[in-house]
Amino acid sequence: MTGSAGARRRPQRHLPLQIFLGFLVVYFLVPFWWVIVNSSKDAPGLFGGSNTLWFADQVDYFGNLQRLFTYDGGIYGRWILNSTLYAFAGGIGATILSVMAGYGFAKYRFAGRRFSFSVLLGALMVPATALVIPTFMMFSGLGLTNTIWAVILPSLLNPFGVYLMHVYARDAVPDEILDAAKVDGAGELRTFLQVAFPLMRPAVVTVLLLSAVASWNNYFLPLAMLSDNRLFPVTVGLGLWQGIASANNSGSTSLWSLIILGALVSVIPLVIAFFTLQRHWRGGLSVGGLR
Amino acid sequence: MTLLIEESASSTQEKTRKVRGNVRLREHLMGWLFVGPFGIVFLALLIAPLGYALYLSLWQKKLIGGTSFVFLGNYVKAFTDPTFLSGVWFVVRFSLVAIPLQILVALAMALIVDAVISLFTRFSRLMIFLPYAIPTVIGAVMWGFLYSKSFGPLTDIFGLFGAPAPDFFSKNLIFYGLINVVTWQWAGYYMIILYAALQGIDPSLYEAARMDGASSWQIALRIKIPLIAPALLLILVFSLIGTLQFFNEPQILRYLAAGTIAPGFTPNMYAYQQAFGLANFNYGSAISFALGGVVFVCVYAFLFFTRKRRSFF
Known part of the structure; x- marks a missing residue:
């Protein structure tokens, strides 16, 4: 493990470390592998099958997919669409609010700025779940529970996004450029949209990703707010199915293969987004982590 | 003559002060315009629920006698x-x-x-x-x-x-x-x-x-x-x-x-x-x-x- 000058020039191999890392990778991938393999099986193959980590004789993805999307009047497809709607509406809304507020905090010395910013920092410590019960009570008074707004409105709140945008705008948008734009006759809004916004774009993408994923992953809030299962996001829907399947084990064995495939299908859009946008994830995380 | 010069000097000073005041006001206004939308959401969906939870938590609902204030x-x-x-x-x-x-x-x-x-x-x-x-x-x-x-x-x-x-x-x-x-x-x-x-x-x-x-x-x-x-x-x-x-x-x-x-x-x-x-x-x-x-x-x-x-x- 001693690094000499020669070892530095050649990439170091560290075989034991790489083998150790290999074991960890297997551990992190096992659940995915299990789901991929077992979503190809039918109920008898699932329960009677001898090998749980390998394919059965019959690989039936298409039959299972067809059953998944037609079960209970195609409710699963609705759940996926609902999740998409909640993720986009919540994500885009939260991002717009965060970008504006972060820029405002970073670039304007307005009265009450210091105080409101420290309130914001305090809010980072407020556990999100502590808000669910009182928000439910307030929304139920306004007749908003069991509507899409009950899920979308609370996901507009993203104090961490504001904090991140503040840090980024402060460091990546020089005051001189903004002043120059204003001297050239650009209004405040135009300066923001055409000068500052392009400079903040990497952080904007990150905040958008983080808040969209947060609303896609949300479980406690929609679980509390929604009672009509046609409004459920896919997380709450699969939780519901799992509850049904576990409650009467004998009668609903076929539901288990739907849950397994449902879990796999619901993960695919995220995995694709994750692989194609990974540069942006890391960029933003380093902003949040380093400062 | 001197008086006139002094007067004009003081008036320009006043003018710059006024302009500077306008700039400050503009700064406050623009700052709040940018932070405001988030501020409203923050008040409505974080501060209000927290306050409401605190309020709710001070009351107790009984089967008989309805809701009563129980403080802590x-x-x-x-x-x-x-x-x-x-x-x-x-x-x-x-x-x-x-x-x-x-x-x-x-x-x-x-x-x-x-x-x-x-x-x-x-x-x-x-x-x-x-x-x-x-x-x-x-x-x-x-x-x-x-x-x-x-x-x-x-x-x-x-x-x-x-x-x-x-x-x-x-x-x-x-x-x-x-x-x-x-x-x-x-x-x-x-x-x-x-x-x-x-x-x-x-x-x-x-x-x-x-x-x-x-x-x-x-x-x-x-x-x-x-x-x-x-x-x-x-x-x-x-x-x-x-x-x-x-x-x-x-x-x-x-x-x-x-x-x-x-x-x-x-x-x-x-x-x-x-x-x-x-x-x-x-x-x-x-x-x-x-x-x-x-x-x-x-x-x-x-x-x-x-x-x-x-x-x-």
């Missing part, structure tokens, strides 16, 4: 309620094991991925981060399958050695079963944050240390870890806030581990059960608020003891 009665009840206390004790115990474990795994992986540059470590970095893209609910569902007696692989794997499979849904092992789920879910995310921090270190520091004869281990322990301390602290705080609010995973695995995970297993599950299962919103709010208080105190105590508050924000 619900909190006295909560902090003497064995279910709430055992829930708090569970999440505190869970945090004490889960957080150091996750951070150790994440730190080890980040150091390896940072030090060894190969195609395989690049691939590993992605794969280890992958669980973060999975909703915690789906992650719990997936591990529920793996733990299952009827179609999980544990029976087969332990059967190879002629041993009975461990039942992670039993009272003895559910703690470790949940620790495993949480570690799987979050270690990769923490690894990426630490990795990003490691990449930010100036490599000339390592060269200087090598000149002085430091080994790779010494560089990792004496240079890398101290320099990424702020990132470690950030992770610690986030995972502490998250773990004390533990809800999704036990709520999902509750169906499979019938009898092991009671409805009041964690404080958040207890609040949910009180509010939505028993329509006892006053007591549910009190539990939520008390849990929020516990989180706040824990985080602040932690930040106070590490005394790194300044470098964090």
Whole structure:
């Protein structure tokens, strides 16, 4: 493990470390592998099958997919669409609010700025779940529970996004450029949209990703707010199915293969987004982590 | 003549003062215009619910006599309620094991991925981060399958050695079963944050240390870890806030581990059960608020003891 000058020039191999890392990778991938393999099986193959980590004789993805999307009047497809709607509406809304507020905090010395910013920092410590019960009570008074707004409105709140945008705008948008734009006759809004916004774009993408994923992953809030299962996001829907399947084990064995495939299908859009946008994830995380 | 000059001088001064005042006013106005929309959402969906929860938690609904003001009665009840206390004790115990474990795994992986540059470590970095893209609910569902007696692989794997499979849904092992789920879910995310921090270190520091004869281990322990301390602290705080609010995973695995995970297993599950299962919103709010208080105190105590508050924000 001693690094000499020669070892530095050649990439170091560290075989034991790489083998150790290999074991960890297997551990992190096992659940995915299990789901991929077992979503190809039918109920008898699932329960009677001898090998749980390998394919059965019959690989039936298409039959299972067809059953998944037609079960209970195609409710699963609705759940996926609902999740998409909640993720986009919540994500885009939260991002717009965060970008504006972060820029405002970073670039304007307005009265009450210091105080409101420290309130914001305090809010980072407020556990999100502590808000669910009182928000439910307030929304139920306004007749908003069991509507899409009950899920979308609370996901507009993203104090961490504001904090991140503040840090980024402060460091990546020089005051001189903004002043120059204003001297050239650009209004405040135009300066923001055409000068500052392009400079903040990497952080904007990150905040958008983080808040969209947060609303896609949300479980406690929609679980509390929604009672009509046609409004459920896919997380709450699969939780519901799992509850049904576990409650009467004998009668609903076929539901288990739907849950397994449902879990796999619901993960695919995220995995694709994750692989194609990974540069942006890391960029933003380093902003949040380093400062 | 002199008077005139003086007069004009004072009037220009006044004018600049006026202009400067306008600029200040404009600055205030624009600042609030940018922050305002978020401010409204913040007031409506954070401050108002918090205030409302506090208000609700001071009242009690009785079957006879309606709703009455009990001041801190619900909190006295909560902090003497064995279910709430055992829930708090569970999440505190869970945090004490889960957080150091996750951070150790994440730190080890980040150091390896940072030090060894190969195609395989690049691939590993992605794969280890992958669980973060999975909703915690789906992650719990997936591990529920793996733990299952009827179609999980544990029976087969332990059967190879002629041993009975461990039942992670039993009272003895559910703690470790949940620790495993949480570690799987979050270690990769923490690894990426630490990795990003490691990449930010100036490599000339390592060269200087090598000149002085430091080994790779010494560089990792004496240079890398101290320099990424702020990132470690950030992770610690986030995972502490998250773990004390533990809800999704036990709520999902509750169906499979019938009898092991009671409805009041964690404080958040207890609040949910009180509010939505028993329509006892006053007591549910009190539990939520008390849990929020516990989180706040824990985080602040932690930040106070590490005394790194300044470098964090």
